[in-house]
Amino acid sequence: MSRPLPSVRHAYRDFIPMQTRWADNDEYGHMNNATYMSLFDTAISTWQMHNGLDIRGPKALRFLVVESGCRYFSETGFPDALHAGIRLGHLGNSSCRFEIGLFCNDQPTACAEGFFTQVLVGDRSNPTPIPVRVRETLSRLLPAS
Template identity: 35%
Template structure:
């Protein structure tokens, strides 16, 4: 996609959307959300979806989903106090990896504020070797892709 096309993404282009609220401490010295907060929101939206949707126990599972790659393009500022929508889309399902696209929206606007890119790779908790993603995770994400 081009940058212009990316800016036109809406919540409907994503598989899962969660509403969050910003906190006072999320603002930086310039009065808008600190860039690191965007990544925290993305991480929470993905893992919350996997924990609730796939009933994936991240603390006890023999597999760990680790972030192998991430990035974010910022289109407009967000600030406290604001409810936000964090949207998650499965872009690619591999044997042991998932590539996500993430949208961040002001809950009061249809305009995309930021577009994130995130890659999870599943590894064995002990050996740290790459392993296939857990079956419950794959099932949830395949259902999301099929529902489009």
């Protein structure tokens, strides 16, 4: 199997700026693997909040991560500025797959790409349909047809 090439910026629908921190670097002088997953999670949560989706408080939507992954292409670390490109790879009845590309400084291709598949659940942690208003918001991240 051949390794996929990293995506370019225009493959993503929206961007969240993120700054690396000194603590993000590991013993080898580049960003720790676990930090990538944290950045993906922060980018998704930030996008959701910026787009009016309640993810905290009594009316919060409970999206649970059921699958995640990351593919690395090039090193990054403090003091690089990152831009998290976000798109949806899938929008189902109760689930969606966020795809995230991290772009280092002004680089045209992603240094890492990841995904989080989330399922909307109710009070008893059972899958529940994504409400129309939320679906419309999430649809903005689907690739242009």
